Amino acid sequence: MEFVQVADVKLNDPMWSRQFALVKDIVLPYMWEILNDRIEHAAKSHCIENFKVAAGKSDEKYYGVVFLDTDLYKWIEAVSYCLTVERNNELEKLCDYAIDLIKDAQLSDGYINTYYTSVAPDERWTNLMEGHELYCAGHLIEAAVAYFKATGKDQLLKISRRFADLIDQTFGKDKRRGYPGHPEIELALIRLYAVTEEKKYLELAGYFLDERGMGDNIFEEECKKEGHSYIFPEMIHFKADYFQSQVPVREQCCASGHSVRAMYLYSAMADYARLTKDQALAAACERIFDNTITRQMYVTGGVGASKLGERFTSDFDLPADSAYAETCASIGLMLFSSRMWLLNSKKTNYDIWEQALFNTVLSGMGRDGHHFFYVNPLEVVPQTINHNPTLSHVKTQRQKWFSVACCPPNLARILTSIPGYIYALDGDCLYILSHLGSSFKKGGLYVNLVRKGDAYTLTIEGGPKRVFLRLPENSELVSDQIKDHEDGYFIIQHAGGKNEYFYSLIPQIRILRAHPSVSAAAGKLCVQRGETVYCAEQVDNAKPLSALRLPVDAVFSEEKVDWLDENMPILKTVGYSVSEKNWDQTLYSSQSCVYESREITLIPYSQWGNRGENEMRVWLTEK
C-alpha cells in the first residue's frame, strides 16, 4: 500500500488549485523575503543570515531560537513540491543558492546546525532534550528528499546523507545512547530509506523509536549533568511524558505532552510498524490514535489544548477560548492519520485527515497568503483577548510572522504536498481518498478526476481491477453507476480499458454535539457541512455572539459569496438572540430571558478573521 506521490499527481481543483497557486506564487516568495529579513514590521527571522554566520560568511551573531534552520528546510521542501508540478527557474535558483549556503555551513564531519556551530560548538549532542539538533536534521532530510525527487539534483541529498551518516555513527546500541527531545528525525530517516533504499536509515529510525522511554530517561540524565543549563527555562517543570518518553513507545496508550512532538513521533511509529510489520507497535499506534480523536481533538481537527507547554492535557479538556490548537499540531495530525491509513486502511482515518486539513490547517493561513495563525481558538472576543493576559497567546487576527515561526513554512509544505495524499495503490487496487480534482499517470494507469461543483467525472484507463472511492464523513455519494460499498468505500469493479464513471458527492449539513464530558461544549451546538466546520463571525451577526441561540432543528440555506471559493457556501438559518433589554445596569438577574428571532449566518471556520478583527465562535448555545 502506498500513496501516489506528489510528483506524479496534477491538481486541477477549483479550491485546492487556488490554494496551491497561492502558496507557490505568493507565500513562498514572501517567505523568502522574510527569511532574508526584508519585510518591514514582521518579526525578525535571521534564518538565512544564521547560515551565513555558520558558514563564516557573515560577522553578525546568531539570532533566534535554536531550531530556526528548519524554516529554510521547510521552505525548500515546499518549493520542491511546487517544482514537481511545474519547473520554476526563479524558485529553483533560490533553492540552489540556499543549498550552497547549507553546504557551506556543513562541517567537515557532516554536522550541520547553525546554532551549535556558531554559538555552542562544544555542546554538540549534550542537550538532546532541548537542542533540536536531530529535529533540524530531520527537516533537512525531508527537504533533501523532496528536492531530489522534484529536480533530480542530489547535492542536498548528499549533504543530508553525510549528516545522517554522522548521526548513525554517533547514536545506537554500543554507541552513544540517545533520542530526540523533538521527534522528526525518525519519520525523515524513513523517507530517506525509501528514496535511498539504504537500510541503515530505517534501522536508525527504529533505534530512536525503540530506545525512547527505555531504562533511565536520557533527558533526566542530561539535566543532572554538571554544567547543564536550560535553553528553554520553562522546560524545568516538564516531565518525561512531555517528551513522550515516560514509557517505551509500545506501552504508550494516549496522546501526551507537546502536541507537535507527539504527532511526529506517532507518525514515525506508524510508518515503522507498517514497514517492519511490528504488531505491538501498530497496536500502540491504534490506541494512541483512538485516544487522540475520540478524547482530545477539537471539532476543528485541532489538538493540544494548553498554551503552557503547547501540549495535550487530558481527556475532554477542550476549552474554546483559551485553546492552543497549534497549526503545526494539526499538520502533524494529518501526517499521523494518513500514516494510520497506510497501516490499516480504515476510511475513518481519512475523515480525520480532512477534518484537520479543511478546518484548522486551512485556518492557519489568510486568504492573502501573507498572514498566519499559530494558535487556532474556537471562540474569540477581541475585547476579552486584548485585555486578559492569560489569553495573550490567542491572536484576534493573523500575524505577518512569528519569532518562533514553525507554522507558516510548515503550512507551505503541507499545502503543496496535498496532491501526494489523494491516491493510493495496493496491488491491483486503486484508492481515491480525497475527492480533489486531479489526475495522474503511472505505468499503464491513467486516472483523471474532474470536479464541477459537487459533480465528479472519474476517468480510468488501464490498470487496476478494483477502485475504492472513500465516502467522506458527512457527505452522500450519489451515482447511477457506483452502488457497491463496504466499510466506507464505494467500490468500482474496473474491467480494464478506458471507462468513465459519474458521481456526485453532496456535503450534508448537520448539527453536532460534543461528548457530555466536554465541559466547554455543554449545551452547545456546532454546524458542519461535509468535513467543514462552520462558525459565526461578528461581521455577519451582531455582537455579542454569546447571545446567539441556535435551535437544534435549525434548517440551513446555502449561499455563495464573492469572497469565498465556489465550494464554500455560507450558511443561513433563523435562530434567536437573547435580548439585552433590561440588562442595562445588571450583571445577574432572575428576570426571564427574552429571545428575539434572528437570522444567523455561518461561514467556514477556516475562513474566519479574513474581514478584520471581530468576534468569532464555533460552538453556539443551543435553544
Next chain:
Amino acid sequence: MEFVQVADVKLNDPMWSRQFALVKDIVLPYMWEILNDRIEHAAKSHCIENFKVAAGKSDEKYYGVVFLDTDLYKWIEAVSYCLTVERNNELEKLCDYAIDLIKDAQLSDGYINTYYTSVAPDERWTNLMEGHELYCAGHLIEAAVAYFKATGKDQLLKISRRFADLIDQTFGKDKRRGYPGHPEIELALIRLYAVTEEKKYLELAGYFLDERGMGDNIFEEECKKEGHSYIFPEMIHFKADYFQSQVPVREQCCASGHSVRAMYLYSAMADYARLTKDQALAAACERIFDNTITRQMYVTGGVGASKLGERFTSDFDLPADSAYAETCASIGLMLFSSRMWLLNSKKTNYDIWEQALFNTVLSGMGRDGHHFFYVNPLEVVPQTINHNPTLSHVKTQRQKWFSVACCPPNLARILTSIPGYIYALDGDCLYILSHLGSSFKKGGLYVNLVRKGDAYTLTIEGGPKRVFLRLPENSELVSDQIKDHEDGYFIIQHAGGKNEYFYSLIPQIRILRAHPSVSAAAGKLCVQRGETVYCAEQVDNAKPLSALRLPVDAVFSEEKVDWLDENMPILKTVGYSVSEKNWDQTLYSSQSCVYESREITLIPYSQWGNRGENEMRVWLTEK
C-alpha cells in the same frame, strides 16, 4: 454616619459565632505556628525569623517575598479583634512578643521593613512600584490601631506613628514625589487619623491619592533610572493602569489592574471623599463601583478574572474555570462596598458586601481552619486542572499555606472584624446592615438582635428615633410590627424606652442568569438562596457535572445536613443529565441528545471542597 465598631459589638449568631471562634481558637494559633515555621509540609513562611534578622537577632538570611512583614501585621490585627471580645492572655502575650520584635526591627529614624533593612538598605524608597514599603507600613498601622483599641496598649501605635511621621517627612508636595505601587497606606492613614485625630495623616493619605496618575508616571520614571532592577520580573509588561495610575483618580471610571491594589485604593478614595466631602472623588468612586459590580464581578462576589497579573481584565470577561477571583480581592470588595455605603447609604452596596462575604470570602477558608483557597474558581474538573498547566493556579483543594500568603491572615482579620460592619449610627438613626445575631451598648443605647433560624427578635433600649433594617437581596422580611419600607430599608419609628420587635427574614431561592455578554455563562443558570450562591459537587451528583441540566423552572427543597451550619441547608431538585450511552468511542456526534431524569443536589459555594477532591460547578447548563 459611622459604623458601631468591632470593640463595641458582641456577636451571638449561630453561624458567625462559630466562624469567629474558629478563627480565634484554631486559625490564629495555627498561623502563629506557621509564621514561626513550625508546621510540617506547609510552605515555608519565615516571617518571624525575618523580623529577628532585621533586628540583628538572627544570623539567617531574609527569605520570602518583599511584603512578607504584612503576614504578621494582619495576624496582630486579627488577634486584636478577638481581644476586643474577650481578653486572652495567651494570644495577647504572643502579640506583645511580636510587638517587641517589631520595635527591635525599627530603625532609629522610624523606618521598618525587614526586607529592605536586611537585604537592600541602600534602596529604600527607590522602587515604590514593587517594593511594597508603603503597603507594609499600611498594614502595620492597621494592626497598631486595632491593637490599641483592643487593649489600650500604645506601644505598637507609637511604633507605627514614628514610621508614619517618617513617611510624612519624606513624601509630599515640596518633598519627594511618590505613591505606592500597592495601595493600602492610604486607608491605613485614614484609620490612624481617626484614632489620633492628627490631621497630617489624613492629609498624607490625600497627597498619595491626589498625586496618583498626575504628570509623569513615577513608576515609569523609576524603571528608567540607571541601575533599576525588577523585583518581580513579570512586571516589566505591566502598564500604568495595572497600578491604577494611568490617569488621576478623579478621572478613573472602571475597575482596572491588579484587583487587590484596585480595591484598596478605591476604598481609601471612598473614605477620603466622605471625610473631605470631595464630590468629584465621590463621583469617581460611584463610577468605579458601578463598573465593578455590573460588569466585572463574579456571581460569587469574586473579582479579578486573570491569573496573569491577578487582575481585572474587561467588561463581561468572567471565565468560570480559569477564574482568579482571589480571596483578598473579595475582602477588598467588602472594604470598598462598606465604604461606599458610608458614602451614599445605598442599601445595594451592602448586597455586594454580603455577596462577597457569604461566597468567595467564606470559601477562602476550610471548615477545619487549617486550609485556604487563594483562587476561587466557579468550575473545577480535577482531571483537567491536574493536567493542564494553563490552569495551574487553580487548586482543587484548599492548601495549608502559600509562599505568597496574603490571603489566610487577611481572612483572619476580615472574619474577626465582621462585628464592626453590622451596625451604623447617623445622628438619631440606627442602621442594621447585616442581620447577624449580636448586641451592643453605646452611650444610652442598647441593641440586641437575637436570631433563631429565620426568626429575629430585636430589642432596642434608649436612643435612636429611627431604625433602618436593611432588606437583604433575595430575602423577604415578614413582620406584624415592621411594615414601612423605603429604598430597601424597613423602618422602625422607635419612640424611646425599651421595645421588642419581631420579624422573620426568609431567604428566597432564585435562579440567576448572567448578562448576555458573559460568554462563560451563556445558556447557563446559577442558583442563589438569599445572598448565598450554590454549586453542584461531584460527591453529591455523579460526574461529569458538565452533563447536568437544570430546568429554568426547577423547584427546590431545602434539607439540613450534619456537616453544614444550621442556616446552610442544601438544596435538592429534579433535573436531568445527558446520557453517556452511545458516546463510548465518539467525541462529536449528530445523534439526538438523551436526557435522563436526575436528582440534583446543591450546596453553598463557600463550602465546596470540604469533602475531598472532586468536581464543582456553579453555572449549570439550562434545559
